[in-house]
Amino acid sequence: MYYSPTIVQLAGFASNKTALLLSLVTAGLNALGSIVSIYFIDRTGRKKLLLISLFGVAISLGLLAGVFHETTSHSPMVSRIQTSHFSNYTCPDYSSATNPGAWDCMKCLKASSPDCGFCASPTDKLLPGACLLSNDTVKDLCHDESRLWYTRGCPSKYGWLALVGLALYIIFFSPGMGTAPWIVNSEIYPLRFRGVCGGIAATANWISNLIVAQSFLSLTEAIGTSWTFLIFGVISVVGLLFVIVYVPETKGLPIEEIENMLETRSLHFRFWEKSQKPQEKKSQAV
Known part of the structure; x- marks a missing residue:
């Protein structure tokens, strides 16, 4: 969510304005999801909402x-003819490459001495384009010829699917993982430790947010965008398993029963079944 405009650009949307507008849509979905959670949190239950959320996120x-x-596997190729059209601004790494015919848009964007950009074909952005130096002058020259200028991601016919994936992520995350953990966090601690434990949980949450915010772009550059999202997906699956095994369902339970349940380390694998109250267990035992 922090990098919605960047993700949109990585998906092949070159315009900063378009990226910002689409990121506003994701922000709206996030707000809508929070409102939806108000309705479902006491009807569906905390644990079930968390599981649905994490499953959708994964x-x-x-x-x-x-x-x-x-x-990244099917980005447009770099054309010598298109590049020679801007002969004074050709990417140095492309000029000195031993096999420039194998260069595509992604390889052009990875050039770093200096940074380079991809100027798409004027007829079709998916056709071979030019690999040029990345600066404002070249960007303006590219735009003057009604071409699209790419520096983060490459043009792709699959870009709209990335928007669908991003929207689905927000839709699933916001009503569940965006709100339910805070509610569970306020219910599971004994009164004498609630302040300290709540503070520890909030600190852990913001440290995790900081790690994601600081590492996302570095990971996309180091291992690629697809592997970065795959790593986050695996983490989501681990979180899903953790919720199944360790997180109790607290819907409709008094604080005393929640405390007793956690003290006895009761694990509720059947999250759809309401746990028995202590007096019910005693009556069954008799």
């Missing part, structure tokens, strides 16, 4: 990983 991240794998 699927969405898997979709994003697949889409970005396709976009």
Whole structure:
């Protein structure tokens, strides 16, 4: 969510304005999901909502990983003819390459001495384009010829699927993982430790947010966007398993029963069944 505009550009949408507008849509979905959670949190239950959320998040991240794998594997080629049209601004790495015919858009964008960009074909952005130096002058020259200028991601016919994956991620994340953990966090601690434990949980949450925010772009550059989303998808699956095994269903339970349940380390694998109250267990035992 922090990098929605960047993800949109990585998906092949070159315009900054378009990327920002689409990121506003994801922000709206996030707000809508929070409102939806108000309705479902006490009807569906915390644990079930978390499981649905994490399952959807994992699927969405898997979709994003697949889409970005396709976009990087099938990016437009670099054309010598198109590049020679801007002969004074040819990417140095492309000029000195031993096999420039094998260069595609992604390889052009990975050039770093200096940074290079991809100027798409004027007739069709999916056709071979030019690999040029990345600066404002070249960007303006590219735009002057009604071409699209790419510096983050490459043009792709699968870009819209990345938007679908991003939207699904927000739709699944916001009502569940976006709100339910805070509610569960306020219910599971004994009164004498609630302040300290709540503070520890909030600190852990923001440290995790910081790690994601600081590592996302570095990971996309180091291992690629598809592998980055795949790693996050695996983490989501681990979180799903953790919720199944360790997180209790607290819907409709008094604080005393929640505390007793956690003290006895009761694991509720059947999250759809309401746990028995202590007095019910005693009556069954008799």
